[in-house]
Amino acid sequence: MSEPGQSGAAVGVSFVIPCLDEARSLAVCIAAIREAEARIAEAYGLTSEIIIADNGSSDGSQALAESLGARVIEVAERGYGAALRGGFNAANGRYLVMGDADGSYDFREATAMIGALVEGADLCMGSRFEGGIKPGAMPWKNRYIGNPLLTGVLNLLFRAGVSDAHCGLRAISRACFDRLHLTGPGMEFASEMVIKAALKGERIVERPATLSPDLRDRPPHLRPWRDGWRHLRYLFMLSPAWLFALPGAVATIAGLFILISSGIHFLVARHAEFFFGNYWDVLASSLVGVGYSALVLALASHLHGVRSGYRKAPRWFVWLARWVNLESMILAGVGVATLGGLDLVAVFAAWSNHLLTRADSVFPVVLGTLLLSLGAQTVLGGFLLAIIGGNEARFIQLPQAGRRLR
Numbered sequence: 001m002s003e004p005g006q007s008g009a010a011v012g013v014s015f016v017i018p019c020l021d022e023a024r025s026l027a028v029c030i031a032a033i034r035e036a037e038a039r040i041a042e043a044y045g046l047t048s049e050i051i052i053a054d055n056g057s058s059d060g061s062q063a064l065a066e067s068l069g070a071r072v073i074e075v076a077e078r079g080y081g082a083a084l085r086g087g088f089n090a091a092n093g094r095y096l097v098m099g100d101a102d103g104s105y106d107f108r109e110a111t112a113m114i115g116a117l118v119e120g121a122d123l124c125m126g127s128r129f130e131g132g133i134k135p136g137a138m139p140w141k142n143r144y145i146g147n148p149l150l151t152g153v154l155n156l157l158f159r160a161g162v163s164d165a166h167c168g169l170r171a172i173s174r175a176c177f178d179r180l181h182l183t184g185p186g187m188e189f190a191s192e193m194v195i196k197a198a199l200k201g202e203r204i205v206e207r208p209a210t211l212s213p214d215l216r217d218r219p220p221h222l223r224p225w226r227d228g229w230r231h232l233r234y235l236f237m238l239s240p241a242w243l244f245a246l247p248g249a250v251a252t253i254a255g256l257f258i259l260i261s262s263g264i265h266f267l268v269a270r271h272a273e274f275f276f277g278n279y280w281d282v283l284a285s286s287l288v289g290v291g292y293s294a295l296v297l298a299l300a301s302h303l304h305g306v307r308s309g310y311r312k313a314p315r316w317f318v319w320l321a322r323w324v325n326l327e328s329m330i331l332a333g334v335g336v337a338t339l340g341g342l343d344l345v346a347v348f349a350a351w352s353n354h355l356l357t358r359a360d361s362v363f364p365v366v367l368g369t370l371l372l373s374l375g376a377q378t379v380l381g382g383f384l385l386a387i388i389g390g391n392e393a394r395f396i397q398l399p400q401a402g403r404r405l406r
Contacts, residue, residue, distance in 0.1 A: 012046025013037075013114055014093030017101045018083035020055040023064050025103035025215035030068045032107040039111040044118055046095070053087030055079070061101075081182070081189025088177055097171045103215035104137060105169040112207045113171035122176035122202035125162050125194070126169035126209025137211045146228050153232065154191060157239040160198040162206060166190050166231070169209045176202050181309055187227040188234040195238050196310040238310075240301030248294025255287030259367070266363045278362045285370045292374055296381035303395065304388050317396055326393040329382030337375025343368035 015033050019026065030050060037048040050070040054062050055078055062072045075086035088096055095117050099105045109131065113124040133143060151165040172193070179200060184192040197204055236243045262281050299320075305311030347364045389395025 011049045011093045012044070013040055013048040013095045013097060014051055014088075014091035015048065015097045015099070015107065015110070016051045016053055016084060016087035016091055017099060018053045018055060018080055018087065019057055019061050019065070019101045020083075021057045021059045021061060022101035022216075023057070023059045023061045026052070026061055026064055026101055027068060028103045028215060029099070029101055029105075029107060030065070030070060036108045036110050039108065040114050043111065044114060046114070049092060051087045051091055052101075053083040053090075055083045077185060079185035079189075080187050081184040081192070082186075084189060085182060091174075094174050095171055096174060096177055097169075099169040100214075104212050106210050106212070107169070109207070109209050110169065110171060113169075116205045116207060117171055117173050120203065121205040122173050123193070123197045123204045124171045125164065125204065125206045126167040127162070127164040127206045128167050128209050128211040129164050130206065131208030131210040133211045134213060136213045150191070150228065150231050150235070153235055154194060157235055157242055158195050158198040160194050160204060162194060162204060164206070164209075165194050167209050167211075172197075179309070184234070186230060188230050191231050191234055192238075195235070199238070199305070199311045200309075201312065238305070240298040240305070244294045244298035244301060248291045248298060251287045251291030252295065253291075255284040255289075255291060258284035259288065259363075259370075262363050263367070266361055281361075281363050281366045285366045288370060289373050289377070293377055293381075296377065296384070300381075300384055300388050303385060307389065321394075321396040325395065326382045326386040329378050329385070333375040333378030333380075333382065335375070336378060337372050340368045340371025340373075340375060343371060 015036070017026075017029060022029075033048075033050055040046050040048060050065075052061070052065040052070045052072045053075050054065075054072055055075050062074075065072050071090075073087055073090045075083045077083075077086070084098055088098075095114055097107070097110045097113065099107055099110070105126070109126065113126065116124040128138070138147075147164065147166055151162065154160055154165045155162065168190070170193075176197065179202070180193065180196045182189060182192055182196065194204070258280050262284070302311065306313045306317070343364060347368060350364075385395045386393055
C-alpha cells in the first residue's frame with residue numbers, strides 16, 4: 001500500500017474517497033469513477049487516479065480497492081476530515097475530487113465540476129438541492145432543518161453564497177487546497193473548506209449533484225445532532241465578528257449609556273429621582289467589562305486568522321499596526337488603572353470625611369473599580385495579542401498587513 005505523501009507522476013484529477021468498512025459499496029463507486037475518468041479525459045484531456053483514504057477498515061475494503069486499480073492510503077488519524085486530508089496530501093492531481101464511499105453520490109457528475117475548475121474556479125460544490133434528492137436518501141430533519149439552517153448560518157456569517165454547504169461531492173484545485181491549510185479532523189471539515197475558501201476570496205461555484213439512498217447494510221457514520229452541533233460551533237469559532245465583536249459592542253454600548261447617564265445625574269442632580277439606580281450602575285459595569293473582554297478576544301481571533309493564512313487583513317489593521325502594540329497597550333492599561341485607583345482614593349477620602357456614613361450613590365466606586373478592571377484587561381490583552389502575534393511586541397506587522405489588503 002502507498003504511504004501518505006508518496007510522490008508519483010503528475011495527473012490531472014485525483015478522486016479521493018474516505019473509507020471505513022465500505023466493501024459493500026466501494027466497487028459501485030469505483031465503477032462510476034471509471035466512467036467519470038473517461039468523460040474527463042475526452043472533454044478536457046486530463047488523466048486521473050483513484051485514491052482510497054482508508055481509516056482503519058476491517059472488512060477487506062483495502063484489498064478490494066487495490067484489486068479494482070485504486071491506490072490505498074492508510075490514514076491513522078480517525079475522522080472524516082482526517083481521512084480526506086490524508087488522501088489529498090497523497091494525491092498527485094492538479095484537481096481533487098472528494099466523495100463518499102457509500103454509493104450515495106454519482107461520481108460521473110464530477111465531470112462538470114472538473115469543467116468548472118478548468119474554467120477558473122477554485123472550489124466547486126455539489127448542490128443536492130439543485131441536482132435532486134431521491135426518496136429515502138436524506139432524513140427529513142436533515143433536508144428541511146439541519147442542512148438549510150447550517151447553510152443559512154454559514155452564508156450569513158461568511159457570505160459564501162452556496163445553496164448546499166454540506167454536499168459530500170465537490171472538487172477543489174490542488175493550489176486552493178494548499179492555500180486553505182485545512183485542519184478539521186471530523187465532519188466539520190466540510191464546513192471548514194467552504195468557510196476558509198470564502199474568507200480567502202477563492203472563487204466558489206456550484207454544480208448539481210444527485211443524492212441517492214446509500215448502499216450500506218449498517219447505520220451511517222454520520223450522527224445528525226452531534227455532527228450538526230460540531231458544524232455549528234465551528235462556524236462561530238471561525239467568525240470572531242459574530243461570536244465576540246458584535247455581542248461585545250452591544251454590551252459595551254449599553255453599559256456605557258447607563259454609566260454616562262448615571263454620571264451626568266451624579267454630577268448635576270444627585271439627590272433627584274432617577275431611573276438608573278445603584279443596581280443599574282453595577283449591571284452597567286459588568287456589561288462594559290464583559291463587552292470589552294469580548295472585543296479583545298475578537299481582535300485576538302482575527303489576528304490568529306490572519307497569521308494562520310485563512311483570513312485577509314482588513315484595512316483597519318493598518319491603523320492598528322501604527323498605534324496598537326504591546327507597549328502602547330501596557331501604557332494605556334496602566335493609565336486607565338491609575339485613574340481608577342485615584343478615583344477610589346478620592347471616594348475613600350470623601351467617605352472618611354463624612355464620618356464613614358453610608359454613601360448615597362455607588363457610582364464613584366463602580367466607576368473606579370471598572371477602570372481598574374479595564375486597565376488590567378488592557379495589559380493582559382496586550383500580552384495575549386503579542387503571544388498570538390508570534391511573541392512580538394508589535395504583533396500586527398504593517399508591511400504584511402499592507403500586502404494582504406483586499
